[in-house]
Amino acid sequence: MTYIPPIADMRFVLSSLAGLDELNELPGFEDATPDLVDQVLEEAGKLAANVIAPLNVLGDRSPPALENGVVRMPAPFKDAYAQYRDGGWNSVPFDPEFGGQGLPWAVGMAVQEMWQSACVSFSLCPLLNQGAVEALEAHASPEQKAAFLPKLVTGEWTGTMNLTEPQAGSDVGAVRTKAVPDPAHGNGTYRISGQKIYITYGEHDLAENIIHLVLARTPDAPAGTRGISLFAVPKYLANGAGVPGHRNDLRCVSLEHKLGIHASPTCVMAFGDTEGAVGYLIGEENQGMRQMFTMMNNARLSVGLQGVAMAERAYQAALAYARDRVQGKAITDPSAAAVPIIRHPDVRRMLLDMKAQTEASRALTYFIGAHVDLARRHPDQGRRQNAQLLVDLLTPVVKAWSTDLGVEVASTGIQVHGGMGYVEETGAAQHLRDARIAPIYEGTNGIQAADLVFRKVLRDGGEAARGFLSLVRQAGIEAMASAPGDDCALIGRRLKDAVDALEAATAWLVPKGKSDPAEVAAVAVPYLQLFGVVAGGFMMA
Numbered sequence: 001m002t003y004i005p006p007i008a009d010m011r012f013v014l015s016s017l018a019g020l021d022e023l024n025e026l027p028g029f030e031d032a033t034p035d036l037v038d039q040v041l042e043e044a045g046k047l048a049a050n051v052i053a054p055l056n057v058l059g060d061r062s063p064p065a066l067e068n069g070v071v072r073m074p075a076p077f078k079d080a081y082a083q084y085r086d087g088g089w090n091s092v093p094f095d096p097e098f099g100g101q102g103l104p105w106a107v108g109m110a111v112q113e114m115w116q117s118a119c120v121s122f123s124l125c126p127l128l129n130q131g132a133v134e135a136l137e138a139h140a141s142p143e144q145k146a147a148f149l150p151k152l153v154t155g156e157w158t159g160t161m162n163l164t165e166p167q168a169g170s171d172v173g174a175v176r177t178k179a180v181p182d183p184a185h186g187n188g189t190y191r192i193s194g195q196k197i198y199i200t201y202g203e204h205d206l207a208e209n210i211i212h213l214v215l216a217r218t219p220d221a222p223a224g225t226r227g228i229s230l231f232a233v234p235k236y237l238a239n240g241a242g243v244p245g246h247r248n249d250l251r252c253v254s255l256e257h258k259l260g261i262h263a264s265p266t267c268v269m270a271f272g273d274t275e276g277a278v279g280y281l282i283g284e285e286n287q288g289m290r291q292m293f294t295m296m297n298n299a300r301l302s303v304g305l306q307g308v309a310m311a312e313r314a315y316q317a318a319l320a321y322a323r324d325r326v327q328g329k330a331i332t333d334p335s336a337a338a339v340p341i342i343r344h345p346d347v348r349r350m351l352l353d354m355k356a357q358t359e360a361s362r363a364l365t366y367f368i369g370a371h372v373d374l375a376r377r378h379p380d381q382g383r384r385q386n387a388q389l390l391v392d393l394l395t396p397v398v399k400a401w402s403t404d405l406g407v408e409v410a411s412t413g414i415q416v417h418g419g420m421g422y423v424e425e426t427g428a429a430q431h432l433r434d435a436r437i438a439p440i441y442e443g444t445n446g447i448q449a450a451d452l453v454f455r456k457v458l459r460d461g462g463e464a465a466r467g468f469l470s471l472v473r474q475a476g477i478e479a480m481a482s483a484p485g486d487d488c489a490l491i492g493r494r495l496k497d498a499v500d501a502l503e504a505a506t507a508w509l510v511p512k513g514k515s516d517p518a519e520v521a522a523v524a525v526p527y528l529q530l531f532g533v534v535a536g537g538f539m540m541a
Contacts, residue, residue, distance in 0.1 A: 002049070003048065003056075003118050003316065004316060005041075005044070005045035005048055005049060007042065007045050009362065010041060010110045010366075013110075013367075014106060014366060017363050017366065017367050018106045018366045018369065020032070020037060020104075020106070020107075020370075021034075022374075023106060023370060023373050023374075026374070026377040026378060027377055027379065028377060029102070029103070032104055037103075037107055040092070040103070041110060043087075044110075044111045045114060047084065047114075048114035048115060048118040049118065051084075052084070052114075052118035052122055053117075053118040053119060055076055055077055055080055055119040055121075055122055056118065056119040056121075056427075056430070057427060058074060058076060058263075059074060059077065059119060059121050059263025060260075060262045060263060060430050060434075061262075062263075063262040063265075064265045066252060066254065066255050066265075069251045069252060069253075070252075071203040071204045071205065071252060072205060073204055073206055073263075073265075074263070077206065078205065078206055081125070081155075081206040084115075084155065085155035085156065085207075088101065089111065089115075089155075090129065090153065091153050091154055091155070093108030094137075094153045095137065095153075098137075099149075099153045099154050100153050104370070105369045105372045106366050106370040106372075108369070109302075109305055109365060109366055109369040112126070112127070112302060113312070113362070114309075116305060116306050116309030117309040117310070117313045119263070120261060120264075120306060120310060120434050120435075121262065121264040121434070122264075123306075123309075125158055125201045125204070125206060125264075126155070127200075127302045128159060128161055128299070129152060129155065129158045129159045130299075131161055131295040131298045131299045131302075132152060132159025132161065132295065133149060133152050134294055134295060135213060135230070135282070135292075135294045136148055136149055136152070136232070137149065139230070139282050139283045139291045139294065140282050140283070141188075144282065148232060151209070155207065156208060157207050157209040157210065158201060158206065158207045158209075159210070159211045159213060160199055160200065160201060160211070161199075161200075161213055161296075161299070162177075162196040162199055162202070162212050162233075163196070163215050163292065164196060164197050165194070165195060165196055165197060166195065166197055170443065170444065172215065172228065172289065173228070175216065176194060177192065177193065177195070177196065177214065177217065177271065178192070178194055178216060178217060178219075178272075179191070179216035179229060179231055179279060180218075180219060181218070181219075182276070182278070185278060188280055189278060189279070189281075190216075190218070190279045190280070191272060191276025191277065191279070192214055192216055192233055192271045192277040192278075192279040193271055193273075193276050194216060194271055195268065195269065195271070196268070196269045197256075197268050197269075198256065198441070199266065199267045199268070200265075200266055200267075200441075201264065202252055202265065202266075202269045203265060203269070204265055208236075209234060209235055209236050209244040210234070210235040211233075212235070212269070213230060213231070213232060213233075213282070213295065214230070214231045214232075214233045214271065215228050215229070215230060215231075215292060216228070216229060216231055216288075218285050218286075221285065225289045226289070227286055228288035228292070229282075229284075229288040230281075230282040230288040230291045231279035231280060231281055231282060232282055233248065233271065233277050235248055236248065237278055248278055249271070249274050249277040249278070250270065250271045250272070251269070252265075252267040252268065252269055253269070253270045254268045256268070258437070259433050259437070260430065260432075260433030260435070260436055261433075261434050261437055296443065297395055299442045300395055300399040300443065300448070301365065301368065301369065301398055301399065303399055303403060303438050303441065303442045304361075304365055304399040304402040304403060305365050305402070306403065306435075307361060307403035307404070307405055307406030307407075307435070307438050308358060308361045308362045308365055310406040310409070310431060310434060310435035310438070311358040311361065311405055311406045311409035311410065312358050314354070314406075314409050314410040314428070314432070315355060315413065317427060317431065318350075318351060318413040318416035318428070321417050321420070321426065321428075322342035322347055322351060322416055323340055323342050324340065325340060325341045326339065326340050326341075328344060330343050330344075331344070341416075350415060350416050351416065354409045354413065356540070357405045357408070357409055358405075358409060360537070360540050361401065361402040361536060363536070363539035363540065364394070364397075364532075364535050364536050367539060368390070368394050368395065371387040371388075371390050371391050374387035375388040375391055386467075389464050389467065390467075392464070393452075393457075393464045393468060394535060396451045396452040396456065396528065397448075397528060397531050397532050397535055399442065399443070399448050400445035400525075400528055401529060401531070401533075401535075402532075403435075403438035403445065404439055404445060404532075407432070407435045407436055407438070410431040410435040413428050413431060413432070414429060446525060448528065449524035449525040449527065450521060450524050452524065452527070452531065453509065453521070453527060453528075454513070454524075457506065457509060457510070458509070458510060458520075461510055462507075465531075466503075466506070468535075469499055469503055469506075469534075471538075472499050472534065472538045473499060475538075476492070476499075476537075477496045477499065477541075478492075479492075479541070480492025480495065480541055491540075491541050495534075495541050499534055501530060502531060502534045509523075509527065
């Protein structure tokens with residue numbers, strides 16, 4: 001059940017695929033030298049392996065408890081979070097203006113992968129906080145940023161996303177939570193009332209305050225997604241000195257009992273049961289959908305990274321077991337003594353498959369993380385725009401393809417363990433249970449496929465998709481053709497076959513989207529899977 005951070009693999013991807021040298025030249029990233037990044041990875045690896053990884057089994061077997069509206073986390077989680085917070089790890093990718101370290105998002109993703117592999121239940125608290133910080137940085141007023149961001153960036157406070165309601169599910173336009181103006185408390189202040197479900201870390205005792213970002217409707221809001229607004233609703237209202245004081249009118253009424261991620265408190269939250277919870281409008285009314293996507297796009301990349309992280313943890317467990325478990329004779333020498341099962345060709349096939357899928361999804365995720373940095377900071381406007389196009393196009397692929405692989409690799413890990421994988425003592429089953437949520441939350445993978453097809457491919461007539469395929473042909477296929485060795489030539493030919501298939505599928509998709517959108521929707525998931533195979537294959541090439 002140990003976890004060894006794959007720092008050598010992370011370093012290789014950051015330097016050879018994510019382009020760390022180029023990121024180091026971007027404005028604000030001058031200090032992100034390879035030596036500094038190595039130090040960051042090494043120290044993060046120590047915390048992940050020695051402090052956070054031991055929480056994984058403990059939290060699975062002794063989950064948080066709800067007591068009189070307060071969620072009590074297991075004591076070791078509180079100690080681990082304090083070390084995480086005091087070590088400055090929450091602030092790695094954030095703006096120095098608010099106390100962040102200002103490192104590239106690509107580096108932040110490598111660090112985040114370690115928390116997720118070590119204990120995905122623990123990592124969900126920083127993940128949701130990260131989305132809240134991103135939304136407030138992009139849309140909050142200067143006064144709101146000053147009030148919330150410094151402590152959210154340090155991790156002294158944590159943030160949540162409150163989107164889903166019992167009757168709405170993924171249909172955000174059906175949200176009913178109400179927000180009524182409360183001028184007595186100042187302009188931009190509202191009273192929030194309603195219920196939200198599936199709120200990750202909606203209540204806990206790891207931090208002194210929780211800032212809930214809540215989607216709600218104002219009295220005169222139009223129907224559907226056009227009438228949604230975003231509000232910051234603190235658990236504790238700050239006093240004049242900015243210190244948490246009076247308890248706001250919100251509470252956790254129950255915890256969900258889940259298949260996996262047992263140590264992550266998934267809360268049913270009630271807002272405004274008495275006088276109404278005090279909330280502060282972020283930006284303007286009826287702009288909540290646009291603001292929500294700032295949170296969601298950030299979270300979708302991080303959830304895609306969860307697929308990578310869970311695959312890595314499952315692969316490490318399967319590899320260790322296969323090296324130790326002695327069973328059966330080697331097929332090449334049946335007269336010899338029994339051998340470790342890693343000597344059996346089918347077990348080797350499974351392990352190699354797990355390894356290749358994990359490495360491909362990691363590479364693609366870091367690659368897109370680097371393009372987030374390029375889109376935000378590159379001095380050339382054209383480069384920024386092209387980088388953002390690639391981020392927009394491949395974010396649903398990263399989220400869906402990587403999380404599907406996380407489940408597949410974890411399932412294969414059980415198969416490598418054989419019967420011992422199906423019992424809880426080995427831990428292989430927990431990896432599958434924990435990984436299974438990732439294709440569901442932050443937009444199911446079917447929603448990601450629809451987003452890819454209808455918003456990213458059809459909206460511009462396939463231009464962005466064709467641009468990506470051109471990149472793969474130039475930087476992948478042509479490079480393989482000119483590289484020495486038969487292996488590179490073979491990789492290039494196989495990659496060309498895959499690109500040709502995706503190009504043909506895209507050529508079919510674009511006109512069909514106008515004539516028969518239902519048929520396009522029916523093949524959206526296979527299309528996304530093909531896109532992921534091509535993108536991952538490009539990274540491996």
